[in-house]
Amino acid sequence: MSLKKLSWYWRIVIGLIACIGIAFIAVEIWAVRTLEYAQRMVDDRDWLNARDALRTYLSLKPHDDVARMMLAKSLINDNSRPIVDVAQETLSTLAKIDNKSSEAVSARVTEGRVSLLLLLKPGRAEEYFIEALRLDPDRTEAHALLWKLYELTNRWFLIDPHFWSVYQHTEPSRRAYILRDWYMSEFAPASAVADLERQLGLLQPDQLPDAQTEFHRYEAFLTNEPDRAVNYACLVRWYQTHKITARISEYLNMGESLPAGPTDPFLIATHVGISLESGDLVDAENTFRHWPDSDHGYEYYKYRGIIEDQILHLDQAARESYERAIEFPAGRCDWQTCHRLSNVLMRLGATDEAAKRRQQSKETELLMEPDVHKPLRLALVKPNDPDSVEQMSEFYERLGRTRESQAWKELRALAPNSVQQP
Numbered sequence: 001m002s003l004k005k006l007s008w009y010w011r012i013v014i015g016l017i018a019c020i021g022i023a024f025i026a027v028e029i030w031a032v033r034t035l036e037y038a039q040r041m042v043d044d045r046d047w048l049n050a051r052d053a054l055r056t057y058l059s060l061k062p063h064d065d066v067a068r069m070m071l072a073k074s075l076i077n078d079n080s081r082p083i084v085d086v087a088q089e090t091l092s093t094l095a096k097i098d099n100k101s102s103e104a105v106s107a108r109v110t111e112g113r114v115s116l117l118l119l120l121k122p123g124r125a126e127e128y129f130i131e132a133l134r135l136d137p138d139r140t141e142a143h144a145l146l147w148k149l150y151e152l153t154n155r156w157f158l159i160d161p162h163f164w165s166v167y168q169h170t171e172p173s174r175r176a177y178i179l180r181d182w183y184m185s186e187f188a189p190a191s192a193v194a195d196l197e198r199q200l201g202l203l204q205p206d207q208l209p210d211a212q213t214e215f216h217r218y219e220a221f222l223t224n225e226p227d228r229a230v231n232y233a234c235l236v237r238w239y240q241t242h243k244i245t246a247r248i249s250e251y252l253n254m255g256e257s258l259p260a261g262p263t264d265p266f267l268i269a270t271h272v273g274i275s276l277e278s279g280d281l282v283d284a285e286n287t288f289r290h291w292p293d294s295d296h297g298y299e300y301y302k303y304r305g306i307i308e309d310q311i312l313h314l315d316q317a318a319r320e321s322y323e324r325a326i327e328f329p330a331g332r333c334d335w336q337t338c339h340r341l342s343n344v345l346m347r348l349g350a351t352d353e354a355a356k357r358r359q360q361s362k363e364t365e366l367l368m369e370p371d372v373h374k375p376l377r378l379a380l381v382k383p384n385d386p387d388s389v390e391q392m393s394e395f396y397e398r399l400g401r402t403r404e405s406q407a408w409k410e411l412r413a414l415a416p417n418s419v420q421q422p
Contacts, residue, residue, distance in 0.1 A: 039070070047075075051074040068093055068094070072107075099131075108128045111125075112126070112128030116152075119225075124228070138165070138169070140165065140169040146159075157299065159182075183380065184380075190209040190214065194208070202216060211242060221234065222235060232261075233266045256271070268287055276306060301325035305318045305321030318340075322340055332399055336361075339357075367395070384411060389412060393409050
């Protein structure tokens with residue numbers, strides 16, 4: 001190749017490189033300006049223009065997870081499209097953020113929120129929230145949303161650790177209202193979820209919650225998410241509570257036919273409880289055997305104790321299981337399990353302890369009476385009032401729930417005028 005041809009060759013190469021460099025710089029400038037524009041649109045709550053700008057930006061910068069979260073926010077606030085379409089695109093957008101990203105926890109929480117609040121899919125939402133907490137155990141938002149999810153699916157006995165995490169990260173001036181919400185979760189669940197049901201479109205603004213609205217909630221969950229055992233268990237428990245036996249077996253069979261159905265603790269507990277109530281002790285024992293080792297909580301020990309007590313006649317084992325059950329916060333309210341424990345203790349010859357547990361059972365049963373809770377609910381209209389604080393502290397003290405009692409007592413240090421309204 002001649003020197004002249006070589007010179008032209010390098011001129012062309014250098015020219016191409018320069019063009020590519022200029023194009024790259026132009027794309028970078030365009031991307032930066034597009035993102036700046038998108039941020040202004042988000043700040044102005046112009047969700048449609050923000051959405052379009054972020055889509056364009058992400059086509060140029062597909063690995064910018066912060067921008068992807070902004071797009072998800074813009075999509076969620078888009079009222080111009082059907083909810084299902086918005087939810088599906090949001091989930092598709094967030095799925096591209098993997099768990100190694102700095103935005104992973106926010107992405108999982110948002111996926112859970114969309115699944116629960118827009119798609120009415122509590123099973124799927126629960127998986128997202130649990131994954132968020134696996135990545136960040138102190139994520140208050142995930143704890144708060146799981147708290148509400150467990151209220152909506154009648155699993156109040158799982159709320160305790162999530163409540164305390166929210167409580168510990170709440171400003172002292174607002175803790176009275178968090179404690180009030182915790183009381184309502186356990187002792188007035190229908191009222192506790194009423195506002196959220198209205199947000200979900202399951203309850204009209206002027207409608208009060210009742211047994212029928214609770215049924216419609218579970219029915220909606222099952223319709224939208226027929227592949228999760230929790231939704232079958234919710235309906236079955238509703239039927240059981242209201243003594244409607246016609247469809248119990250059908251829904252149990254449908255739930256247990258799912259891949260994860262036979263080992264779902266909530267469905268197992270539901271089935272065992274129904275079998276025990278109907279007197280089918282063999283079925284109760286066989287169903288209980290499927291309980292997974294990874295889930296040994298209040299219901300596990302309660303039903304294990306009943307099986308050891310009434311079916312296997314293993315008094316010492318039943319004693320240990322009952323004692324474990326009533327140590328859980330939910331167990332402190334379970335006067336029936338405490339009564340069963342007293343009977344086992346009597347058979348074991350521990351008469352003094354049996355008498356103590358029988359008295360505890362009676363006292364707890366009385367504390368569950370409506371006449372006890374009516375004045376408490378009136379007091380909770382002003383939860384930071386000194387008299388209200390005293391009543392709530394005393395109630396939990398009598399119930400043997402010292403942690404809640406102490407939390408209410410700590411409110412005495414706050415002057416009423418320093419407590420913020422929720």
